[in-house]
Amino acid sequence: MLEQLTNGLAIGGIYALVALGYTMVYGVLKLINFAHGDLFTLGAYLGMTLLVSFGLAGYLPPLAALLVMLLMVMGLVAVSGYLLERVAYRPLRRSDRLAAVVSALGASIFLQNAIMLFYGPNYETYPDLLSVTASLTLFGVSIPVMRLVMFLASVLLMLVLYLFINRTRTGTAIRAVAADQGAARLMGIDVNRIIALVFMIGPALGGAAGVLLGLYYGNISFNMGTMYGLKAFIAAIIGGIGNIPGAMLGGLLLGVLEALGAAYISPVWKDAIAFLVLILILIFRPTGLLGERVAEKI
Amino acid sequence: MSYLELRDLRVSYGNIEALHGVSLSVDEGEIVTILGANGAGKTTTLTCISGLVRPASGGIHYKKTALHKTPSHKIVSLGISQSPEGRRVFSPLTVQENLNLGAFTVKDQALTRRNLEWIFELFPRLHERRSQLAGTLSGGEQQMLAIGRALMASPRVLLLDEPSLGLAPIMVQSIFEAIRHINKTGVTIVLVEQNAKAALKLADRGYVLEVGNVVMENSAAALLADPAVQQAYLGG
Numbered sequence: 108m109l110e111q112l113t114n115g116l117a118i119g120g121i122y123a124l125v126a127l128g129y130t131m132v133y134g135v136l137k138l139i140n141f142a143h144g145d146l147f148t149l150g151a152y153l154g155m156t157l158l159v160s161f162g163l164a165g166y167l168p169p170l171a172a173l174l175v176m177l178l179m180v181m182g183l184v185a186v187s188g189y190l191l192e193r194v195a196y197r198p199l200r201r202s203d204r205l206a207a208v209v210s211a212l213g214a215s216i217f218l219q220n221a222i223m224l225f226y227g228p229n230y231e232t233y234p235d236l237l238s239v240t241a242s243l244t245l246f247g248v249s250i251p252v253m254r255l256v257m258f259l260a261s262v263l264l265m266l267v268l269y270l271f272i273n274r275t276r277t278g279t280a281i282r283a284v285a286a287d288q289g290a291a292r293l294m295g296i297d298v299n300r301i302i303a304l305v306f307m308i309g310p311a312l313g314g315a316a317g318v319l320l321g322l323y324y325g326n327i328s329f330n331m332g333t334m335y336g337l338k339a340f341i342a343a344i345i346g347g348i349g350n351i352p353g354a355m356l357g358g359l360l361l362g363v364l365e366a367l368g369a370a371y372i373s374p375v376w377k378d379a380i381a382f383l384v385l386i387l388i389l390i391f392r393p394t395g396l397l398g399e400r401v402a403e404k405i
Numbered sequence: 406m407s408y409l410e411l412r413d414l415r416v417s418y419g420n421i422e423a424l425h426g427v428s429l430s431v432d433e434g435e436i437v438t439i440l441g442a443n444g445a446g447k448t449t450t451l452t453c454i455s456g457l458v459r460p461a462s463g464g465i466h467y468k469k470t471a472l473h474k475t476p477s478h479k480i481v482s483l484g485i486s487q488s489p490e491g492r493r494v495f496s497p498l499t500v501q502e503n504l505n506l507g508a509f510t511v512k513d514q515a516l517t518r519r520n521l522e523w524i525f526e527l528f529p530r531l532h533e534r535r536s537q538l539a540g541t542l543s544g545g546e547q548q549m550l551a552i553g554r555a556l557m558a559s560p561r562v563l564l565l566d567e568p569s570l571g572l573a574p575i576m577v578q579s580i581f582e583a584i585r586h587i588n589k590t591g592v593t594i595v596l597v598e599q600n601a602k603a604a605l606k607l608a609d610r611g612y613v614l615e616v617g618n619v620v621m622e623n624s625a626a627a628l629l630a631d632p633a634v635q636q637a638y639l640g641g
Contacts, residue, residue: 276509283495283506290493293455295481295510295558 109248111370112363117254117323119362120261124316125339126346126354127268128188128309134285134349135305138204141211142191143313144336145218148329150184150314151233151321152226158234169236170256173322176236177260177315184314185307192306197299215332223329230328233321257319264312265355272351281305285349334378341385347398356396406466408433408593409454409485409562414463416449423449425617426463431562436584436594438604438625440638441614447597448490450614451564454595455487456480467562482510484561488551488568490597496540500531503539503550507557516559524553527583545576552583562593569600581607601638605629613638 125147132140157163157176164172195214199207242249272278283291284301292298320335321327342361346353361381368380388395407430416424424446431437439447452458454465456477465472472480486507495503504524508517525532528549534542539550548568555563565584569577581603588594598604605611605625613621613634621628628634 276505279498279502279506280509282498282502286495286497287493289457290489290495291506292457292477293481293487293489293493294506294554295478295486296506297476297478 109246111366113250113254115363115366116359117257118366119359120258121316121320122339122342122361123355123358124261124264124312125335126342126358127351128313129340129343130348130351130354131305131309135281135302138196138207139211142214142218143309144332145215146184146188146310147313147317147335148222148332149187149218150180150317151327152222153183153314154180154318154321155231155233155327158236164234164236173236177318180314180318181311185311188306188310189303192303219330219332226329228329230326233325233327235325236322253323257323260319261316264315268312338381341381344385344395345388347395350395350397353395353397407431408468410466411450412464414453414465415461416453416458417461423617427619429612429619429622431593431595433593434591435610436588436596436608438596438598438608438611439614440598440601440604440611444616445614446617447614448566451487451566451595451597454485454564481558485564486555486558486560487564488555488566490566492547492551494539494547494550496538498539499536500539500550501535503554504557507554510558517557520557520559524556527586528553545572548572548580556587560592562595563587564595566597567599569598569603577603
């Protein structure tokens with residue numbers, strides 16, 4: 108039980124980090140960034156390149172190497188997210204909503220194929236940065252160190268994001284843009300800059316999640332963004348799309364439910380459970396668990 | 406040229422022209438009211454000054470700056486802020502956060518603190534409710550918040566769009582008193598109102614808009630006495 112719970116929380120942390128990117132973009136633009144899952148993949152591959160080709164692990168102790176790599180990957184994927192917004196979304200800001208959706212799907216296909224052309228269509232083995240076999244014994248259950256690192260890293264990133272969004276001037280401006288773009292402009296907020304920023308923060312978190320996942324499972328593939336992106340999107344909906352704490356909650360919850368379902372029902376049901384949860388949420392609480400807490404007063 | 410001048414402003418939404426060449430001017434320290442029925446173009450005029458809507462032709466000048474060429478987020482730092490139609494407070498944010506956002510362009514922390522104190526003095530209710538979510542406020546309180554938020558930018562010109570809409574008479578009175586008080590501190594005010602009588606009593610001058618045209622302009626006292634204005638906007 109504890110075994111499955113920790114596994115679920117580790118994977119749930121990944122879902123949550125990726126879900127934040129979906130939910131933040133949706134919050135400010137009411138747009139689903141379908142290319143977000145592929146930015147997650149891009150993060151995983153960039154991390155691999157840093158470790159293998161640049162031999163990052165050779166210079167630093169494992170944890171420091173992990174930290175440096177995460178920061179570098181986050182920076183690189185943030186730039187990719189920024190470019191994505193400039194190229195695929197900003198020119199369509201005033202067009203029909205459908206145009207942006209098609210553009211998002213196109214961007215996803217483009218990114219996935221670009222990664223495939225560059226890195227090849229096969230599974231890649233991820234470098235073993237932190238010895239995956241090491242484990243801690245807690246309450247008589249052994250927990251792999253990697254699992255702990257992964258969970259702590261995702262919680263730490265979410266905490267930083269939460270504080271940034273809720274405690275800083277820029278974070279408040281992001282929430283204002285999400286609530287009412289026109290009114291935000293009347294405050295003197297440069298809405299374009301805020302949108303660009305959101306397209307950097309979300310992908311940065313997604314990229315970090317990609318690295319963590321690669322380290323956890325030990326292999327990655329060019330199209331893994333499709334399934335993980337979809338799961339994270341479900342997590343965002345479970346929490347209430349557009350709601351930042353909701354994405355965190357939804358991600359962790361989905362991870363745990365999947366892990367428990369896989370253990371107690373059957374591993375082949377893992378993906379079905381995610382969709383079942385989605386269907387139940389859409390039927391019984393379409394706004395998500397934390398969606399629409401404030402009633403709008405007219 | 407006047408302090409704030411709108412010259413021959415034409416604005417279209419799609420194929421429909423909402424303003425057919427509106428010209429008006431505002432002097433420093435004045436309260437100018439813009440009257441007119443629904444759809445006359447009052448709100449469009451204000452959103453144009455704030456840069457949320459761009460004119461197809463004509464120009465808006467504030468001191469020496471061409472506002473129609475200035476990005477909306479820079480207009481606030483020039484000293485023009487707006488309390489928009491329908492209040493548009495950020496409902497999922499607290500009252501305090503709403504007010505902080507009003508000061509988004511202000512770098513001077515001490516000035517922001519002074520403004521905040523002044524706004525809490527002007528609207529004590531906001532102080533009581535500062536940690537409450539804005540969406541949970543009553544209509545009148547939201548109106549106070551929208552005005553307070555606009556004042557946090559330390560404006561030289563304050564644009565007020567329908568500040569009395571949907572409020573109880575007692576609330577209307579206190580909002581109008583607050584406007585008079587704000588004006589006394591040297592802030593120029595452009596007031597769009599449905600409540601023509603109250604607006605004219607408060608204002609120095611007034612403009613009457615009809616379907617996108619200025620049809621009358623005069624001192625507020627003269628407009629108040631004008632039979633045509635009385636007939637159309639003051640209930641006979």
